[in-house]
Amino acid sequence: MKIDDIKREFPIFDDKIQNNDLVYLDSANSSQKPRVVVDRIYDFYTKEFSNVGRSVHYLAVAATNLYEQTRVSVQKYINAKDKDEIVFTKGATEAINLVANTFGQKYLSEGDEVLLTELEHHSNYVPWHFLRKAKNIKIEFAEINDDGEVTLEAIEKKITNKTKIISVSHLSNVTGAILPIKEIVQLAHSKNIPVLIDGCQGAPHLKLDMQDIDCDFYAISGHKMYGPTGIGVLYAKKKWLEDLPPYQGGGGMINEVKKEGITYGELPNKYEAGTMATAQVIAFNESIKFMEKIGIQNIEKHEKELLDYGLEKLRKNNSVNIIGNPKEKGGVISFTIEGVHPHDIATILDEDGVAIRAGHHCCQILHDKLNLPATARASFGVYNTKDDIDKLDEAINKCKKIFNL
Amino acid sequence: MDIKDLYQEIILDHGKNPRNLGKFDNYNKDAKGNNPLCGDNVHVYLRLNENKKVEDIAFEGHGCAISMASASIMTDMVRGKEEKEVKEIVTDFLGMIKEKDSLETNILKDDEKTKLMSLSGVKQYPMRVKCATLSWHTLTSALDNSDQIIKTEE
Numbered sequence: 001m002k003i004d005d006i007k008r009e010f011p012i013f014d015d016k017i018q019n020n021d022l023v024y025l026d027s028a029n030s031s032q033k034p035r036v037v038v039d040r041i042y043d044f045y046t047k048e049f050s051n052v053g054r055s056v057h058y059l060a061v062a063a064t065n066l067y068e069q070t071r072v073s074v075q076k077y078i079n080a081k082d083k084d085e086i087v088f089t090k091g092a093t094e095a096i097n098l099v100a101n102t103f104g105q106k107y108l109s110e111g112d113e114v115l116l117t118e119l120e121h122h123s124n125y126v127p128w129h130f131l132r133k134a135k136n137i138k139i140e141f142a143e144i145n146d147d148g149e150v151t152l153e154a155i156e157k158k159i160t161n162k163t164k165i166i167s168v169s170h171l172s173n174v175t176g177a178i179l180p181i182k183e184i185v186q187l188a189h190s191k192n193i194p195v196l197i198d199g200c201q202g203a204p205h206l207k208l209d210m211q212d213i214d215c216d217f218y219a220i221s222g223h224k225m226y227g228p229t230g231i232g233v234l235y236a237k238k239k240w241l242e243d244l245p246p247y248q249g250g251g252g253m254i255n256e257v258k259k260e261g262i263t264y265g266e267l268p269n270k271y272e273a274g275t276m277a278t279a280q281v282i283a284f285n286e287s288i289k290f291m292e293k294i295g296i297q298n299i300e301k302h303e304k305e306l307l308d309y310g311l312e313k314l315r316k317n318n319s320v321n322i323i324g325n326p327k328e329k330g331g332v333i334s335f336t337i338e339g340v341h342p343h344d345i346a347t348i349l350d351e352d353g354v355a356i357r358a359g360h361h362c363c364q365i366l367h368d369k370l371n372l373p374a375t376a377r378a379s380f381g382v383y384n385t386k387d388d389i390d391k392l393d394e395a396i397n398k399c400k401k402i403f404n405l
Numbered sequence: 406m407d408i409k410d411l412y413q414e415i416i417l418d419h420g421k422n423p424r425n426l427g428k429f430d431n432y433n434k435d436a437k438g439n440n441p442l443c444g445d446n447v448h449v450y451l452r453l454n455e456n457k458k459v460e461d462i463a464f465e466g467h468g469c470a471i472s473m474a475s476a477s478i479m480t481d482m483v484r485g486k487e488e489k490e491v492k493e494i495v496t497d498f499l500g501m502i503k504e505k506d507s508l509e510t511n512i513l514k515d516d517e518k519t520k521l522m523s524l525s526g527v528k529q530y531p532m533r534v535k536c537a538t539l540s541w542h543t544l545t546s547a548l549d550n551s552d553q554i555i556k557t558e559e
């Protein structure tokens with residue numbers, strides 16, 4: 001598949017949105033969906049629907065097979081050792097909550113420390129905050145440097161003999177910084193500390209190899225990977241999934257239920273209580289295949305080109321201030337314009353069909369540190385082109401004009 | 406609708422140079438308002454005298470041009486008014502932003518109404534309505550002595 005033709009694979013770009021060609025620069029928030037994914041959901045509901053893992057009729061068996069095929073696809077895609085290390089969740093948020101909850105129950109007590117970073121998304125802070133309230137644990141934050149990066153040294157500085165788990169982003173959704181996660185894992189493991197990686201922004205854009213990274217947990221969001229909403233993945237080393245208690249109770253996750261007591265199901269069922277987002281899981285397989293067909297190396301290369309082009313263009317645009325300057329950076333450009341609030345930027349850009357996000361991007365700790373209440377953010381996906389960036393630049397100029405800059 | 410209808414000169418002016426920005430010492434009512442979705446916040450301070458008249462009013466906070474302009478125009482407009490007049494203006498304004506085509510209150514003069522109507526452009530931008538209404542909800546909260554921090558998610 002040629003990278004230039006990819007836009008055509010996404011039905012959202014077929015029609016005008018509010019009389020404009022859509023310039024979608026909000027993929028860090030959620031990506032658009034290729035036709036294969038949309039069609040898969042329709043086909044499943046119209047021709048193949050059944051609940052999975054329970055009944056013995058034809059449709060149930062076929063749906064179960066499809067559901068499990070996605071698990072194998074994900075396993076291969078991220079190079080996990082075992083398909084049972086892939087747990088489906090409703091999103092990366094639930095994946096992180098699952099770890100915080102179950103690891104917290106078993107291994108955290110008063111005075112223990114959880115190490116995060118200042119650039120974490122709220123979904124990798126709030127679940128740990130629950131434990132701070134419930135168990136009186138402490139949360140430490142590794143600091144960002146002036147370039148908007150978190151270095152290995154910054155992590156090392158905050159590790160103490162009380163640190164029980166480290167939970168960090170793979171790629172910042174604000175500064176775009178790619179964290180040295182492999183080195184962080186090595187360092188943590190040398191001190192017997194497990195590591196959770198919030199891979200929301202990593203998985204859609206970077207090559208993933210769980211054997212190489214060697215992290216204990218990796219959280220993935222399906223809807224940022226050209227997949228449906230309502231689906232995420234928790235990768236966890238098998239030893240953890242066997243060791244930790246179940247997260248939610250319900251049907252499907254049990255072995256035997258008696259009045260006197262309950263035994264839990266085998267992996268991965270132990271962590272998949274209730275009817276799961278079946279159609280979404282099955283359609284998510286198409287997202288993985290779609291990305292494999294393009295090739296993650298090609299995706300990385302394409303987005304790097306867009307990033308370099310975008311940075312060059314916006315740096316030339318007076319009064320645009322780019323947030324952070326990480327050496328290793330993904331396809332995210334957060335910026336401010338002197339004299340125009342980010343929400344006003346977003347509204348004015350939207351008038352020309354340029355969809356960006358404005359706000360704190362669920363990273364208030366980071367914005368407090370940067371001393372900015374909000375930023376504007378353009379983020380890229382496979383379907384973006386240099387033309388999109390030109391339109392962004394033009395729309396920014398219009399914005400400046402309206403504000404008499 | 407043109408984007409210029411939203412960003413009229415008066416909005417840009419009040420947004421850039423908000424009137425009554427800051428805090429004064431002898432206030433006797435105040436309240437905070439947050440917009441959790443975007444991180445905007447406002448803190449309204451006012452002094453009601455023994456005749457229930459707004460002797461002085463000011464606000465602190467940060468936000469977009471719409472929210473700053475709205476707070477700026479609002480504080481200008483309610484200074485010197487009686488509490489019950491202020492409440493009528495607030496109700497009228499919120500009604501206009503939500504559904505009505507015009508302002509109905511007799512308390513405001515025509516030029517004041519024109520000034521307030523400059524904010525009516527946000528009606529076409531549902532995500533921005535909360536920017537325009539945050540300071541107004543916060544003013545109500547201050548008058549009612551409510552300790553609750555106003556959030557614009559309704």
